[in-house]
Amino acid sequence: MERVRVRFAPSPTGPLHIGGARSALFNWLLARKYNGTMVVRIEDTDLERSSPESEKNILDSLRWLGIDWDEGVEKGGPYGPYRQTERVEIYREYAQRLLAEGKAYYCYCTEEELEAERQALLARGEMPRYTGRCLRLTVAEKRRLEAEGRRPALRFRVPPGRVVTVEDLVRGPVRFETDGIGDFVIVKSDGIPTYNFAVVIDDALMKITHVIRGEEHLSNTPRQLLLYEALGFTPPRFAHVSLILGQDRTKMSKRHGATSVEQYRRMGYLPEALINFLALLGWAPEGEKEIFSREELIQEFSLDRVAKNPAVFDLEKLNWLNGYYIRQAPLAKIRELAVPYLREAGYITGQENPAWLDLVVQSVREYLTCLAEITQHVGIYFAPQVPPADEEAANVLRGEQVPQVLTAFSRLVEERDITTVEEAKAVLKDLTRMTRLGGKQVYLPLRVALTGRTRGPELYYILPILGREKLKQRVEAAFAWLGVEKPAP
RNA sequence: GGCCCCAUGGUCAAGUGGUCUAAGACACCGCCCUUUCACGGCGGUAACCCGGGUUCGAAUCCCGGUGGGGUCACCA
Secondary structure (H helix, E strand, O other), X not given: OOOOEEEEOOOOOOOOEHHHHHHHHHHHHHHHHOOOEEEEOEOOOOOOOOOHHHHHHHHHHXXXXXXXXXXXXXXXXXXXXXXXXXXXXXXXXXXXXHHHOOOEEEEOOOHHHHHHHHHHHHHOOOOOOOOOHHXXXXXXXXXXXXXOOOOOEEEEOOOOOOEEEEEEOOOEEEEEEHHHOOOOXXXXXXXXXXXXXXXXXXXXXXXXXXXXXXXXXXXXXHHHHHHHHHHOOOOOEEEEEOOEEOOOOOEOOHHHOOOEHHHHHHHOOOXXXXXXXXXXXXXXXXXXXXXXXXXXXXXXXXHHHEOOOOEEOOHHHHHHHHHHHHHHOOHHHHHHHHHHHHHHOOOOOOOOOHHHHHHHHHHHHHXXXXXXXXXXXXXXXXXXXXOOOOHHHHHHHOOOOHHHHHHHHHHHHHHOOOOOHHHHHHHHHHHHHHHOOOHHHHHHXXXXXXXXXXXXXXXXXXXXXXXXXXXXXXXXXXXXXXXXXXXXX
């Protein structure tokens, strides 16, 4: 069997979109599974909208996701260049051939003329399709038009009365009638090829065996098939994956929230979580497993388990998966990833003791859905003061046993070192012994005194994180809030 | 509007004529664990778009309808 060669061919007109990332992922999984080659090609023939910034963003996002490529832009390879604007000479050659063979012809219509024609067709209730009028131009007319300064576009002559069948790997055979397809432009008047033309030549020349892409390209495929035929190329196998929709079941766009990989990266989603999530969107593994490492995905992936129906992007599930990965990852890794968010919030300088930072992160990691959320949970450690946050907390602090508890606690703080979880646990245990009170009577008010809240991380994390000075200070503040004189030791 | 794709719980989805009184996951609800919340464990609510066929038998096959999506550019 021939070696699998797949490609991801983004157009650099914006950041890498979630949908694009999934297409890239599916291609990559197939390549890695069959020991094939992953090619990345940049389709920048839209001179207006393409930008180097977008290209960089896309490539960076791919790298961040761990989707690497063997051939392509920034990497080179035997079928380069891999940026379409650098390949115009190649396209020109094939265009000339089609022209010489009478399979393509020049069209001098202006945008206005085409629009007028479209409207006329629409008005008569007909399909808005190019009627092929420039096909009938005489040599003299062409000369006159050119003398006017008109630059022609090159149109492909679609053979009438035929049926083109796309043998789609996920959808099965899909038939299209060529009569429904107007003669389409393959080279624009500025000499730049259109998508449909360039993609065919590139995929053929780069020996691509499988084209896995979004469903929006399905109706383009018959045009491309016609071009493969006219050019004498063997077409690759096609697999069209359905689109990813927003919560309201329409195509995912900016108004649905974050749609680019970069945005998720910034919010503190882990690449392995995003990969896992994307794989599960439109593809189903054989068993009941839901958590997959990259390697497992490569092992399990197969095109015939790709779903045909469009999938709604479910942020809740991504959050769950990301939270899962955050909980599973080595603490040191999560700490490193969390530092930038804590610094940005002004909570830390980054010079802190790693062991202490570990405690901070560990105390709240199970609450996290994404790393950016960490700042909401660790605020209690850094706030200058922590008065009771609500009535419930205030009532807890007003308990009659509270002064006794706080007094005993402050004595322990003076006497003992509390820098580890173990030491903290011992102190807490001694506190109940000293006060001869039930746990709830002791720990809940202590929690409120130290954090202002009735809920939060384990006390045995809070104690060593705050440290002696802050513990003393917050106990004092609690006494002050109660309006009670701290009993002498 | 023409053409094309799609249709199982709120969401992702398994299911390819009988083992479906339909799996699993997220979300939701309850219980347990826990001297808080969360995590974790256990359990629960909840679905085959509608109508016709075919068949002894249909979520599964066929036709129609409805709904959603895509596409009809000198965008990709």
